[in-house]
Amino acid sequence: MNGEFTVTGAKILFRIPIFGGIAVSETIVNTWIIMALIVGLCLFLTHGMQVHARTKRQIIAEFIVNKINGMVGENMGPHFLQVGYAPLIASIMALSALCSLSGMVGVFAPTSDLSTLLGWSLLVFVLITYNKFRAGGPLGYIKGYFQPIPVLLPFNIISEFATPLSMAFRHFGNIASGTVIMGLLRWALANLSHAIFSLLPGALGRILGNIPLLQVGIPAVFSVYFDIFSSCLQAFIFCMLTMMYIGSAAEE
Secondary structure (H helix, E strand, O other): OOOOEOOOOOEEEEEEOOOOOEEEEHHHHHHHHHHHHHHHHHHHHHOOOOOOOOOHHHHHHHHHHHHHHHHHHHHOOHHHHHOOHHHHHHHHHHHHHHHHHHHHHOOOOHHHOHHHHHHHHHHHHHHHHHHHHHHHHHHHHHHHOOOOOHHHHHHHHHHHHHHHHHHHHHHHHHHHHHHHHHHHHHHHHHHHHHHHHOOOOHHHHHHHHOOOHHHOOHHHHHHHHHHHHHHHHHHHHHHHHHHHHHHHHHHO
């Protein structure tokens, strides 16, 4: 599989010899590793829980649960909190943030693959549609496409299917742009370092000119925003949009 990539840029690691050969890419493997880490972290934080929190692990676990429950209750309403949407929102947020942050350790970030975000957005779209059917029934769902006036039917259809696409491309665009900017920054610093230190006389200039000294420290400062802050922010925005779209669908 050397040199074989998917259309989204993820390297294909191997193929499963069924149905003509199913490609298993870096995106799939890294996503499953991150999901395993999340499950392991949950088991660690909730191991040996008691009625009254006595350990730091349980305090952290209860803090996370309370925050997620508060977000879901405030943005979606008590009904969605009761039927169990809080674990879904927490799972999406944790998976999105860790998938984006995984790029900092040198692996392919699953959120750099558009297919990952399209899959998440498709799940959100199914939940939106389900809640619209649940709120108004099949006739109410169809009637919604003709609101407020029938002439807007084509635009309402486009808007309906544009929702998951906009969510996917928004998340992907922000993560991909941060990756591109950091790559350009490192390239620029390497060339600037060569231009400056190669001016030194003799062997010192030849040696230092080939060492990207300006790449030490400076990219780390920008990484705080483009890698850490942006990754967590996009995970939060994706979950907020998920809650808003599903919550509003139940009200239609």
